[in-house]
Amino acid sequence: NAGVTQTPKFQVLKTGQSMTLQCAQDMNHEYMSWYRQDPGMGLRLIHYSVGAGITDQGEVPNGYNVSRSTTEDFPLRLLSAAPSQTSVYFCASSIRHSGANVLTFGAGSRLTVL
Amino acid sequence: DAKTTQPTSMDCAEGRAANLPCNHSTISGNEYVYWYRQIHSQGPQYIIHGLKNNETNEMASLIITEDRKSSTLILPHATLRDTAVYYCIVRVAGAGNQFYFGTGTSLTVIP
Numbered sequence: 001n002a003g004v005t006q007t008p009k010f011q012v013l014k015t016g017q018s019m020t021l022q023c024a025q026d027m028n029h030e031y032m033s034w035y036r037q038d039p040g041m042g043l044r045l046i047h048y049s050v051g052a053g054i055t056d057q058g059e060v061p062n063g064y065n066v067s068r069s070t071t072e073d074f075p076l077r078l079l080s081a082a083p084s085q086t087s088v089y090f091c092a093s094s095i096r097h098s099g100a101n102v103l104t105f106g107a108g109s110r111l112t113v114l
Numbered sequence: 115d116a117k118t119t120q121p122t123s124m125d126c127a128e129g130r131a132a133n134l135p136c137n138h139s140t141i142s143g144n145e146y147v148y149w150y151r152q153i154h155s156q157g158p159q160y161i162i163h164g165l166k167n168n169e170t171n172e173m174a175s176l177i178i179t180e181d182r183k184s185s186t187l188i189l190p191h192a193t194l195r196d197t198a199v200y201y202c203i204v205r206v207a208g209a210g211n212q213f214y215f216g217t218g219t220s221l222t223v224i225p
Contacts, residue, residue: 033212042201043158043215058212090157100146101205103213105157
């Protein structure tokens with residue numbers, strides 16, 4: 001199993017450009033989510049999905065769109081990039097473990113918006 | 115979900131036990147305590163979780179007080195590779211994967 005795979009690892013955008021961060025998992029996990037992490041801060045939840053066709057907003061959803069057409073994939077779209085979206089983005093998926101949920105994270109995607 | 119409070123930073127000597135505290139005084143009966151850690155800029159890594167009883171795995175031990183209002187993560191023999199930010203999270207079982215991370219405790223293991 002590859003686990004949770006994020007692409008690209010690094011990306012530089014200009015203000016106003018759009019792009020999609022890809023996230024794929026091969027563990028047949030039901031739940032997937034996106035977080036962002038700014039310097040010196042913890043992770044903040046952007047969007048999450050409890051299954052194919054179902055998505056919902058987290059703490060900081062503005063400026064981002066998601067969709068979940070398959071169990072494996074959960075792409076994060078930046079519609080019109082802004083410098084405030086410069087951050088490291090982490091995708092996570094989860095299973096049930098001993099009656100609780102355990103998150104598996106990807107390696108992260110570092111985005112810089114100029 | 116119950117809010118957690120952790121110290122901002124801690125030091126520990128290499129080879130000694132690292133004891134990381136977490137307060138969660140508003141925890142309810144069906145909420146689990148989870149611990150994750152994040153080494154440098156990598157994705158967070160699951161360590162351990164528990165509900166009422168103390169738990170141990172190959173990475174760490176989790177001690178939960180009888181009233182469940184606080185817990186301690188114990189790394190029995192800290193190594194330099196344990197230097198990381200440790201997050202304590204309280205979450206209702208089966209409520210999905212909306213984990214909310216705070217700023218955690220930055221643990222530095224000193225040679």
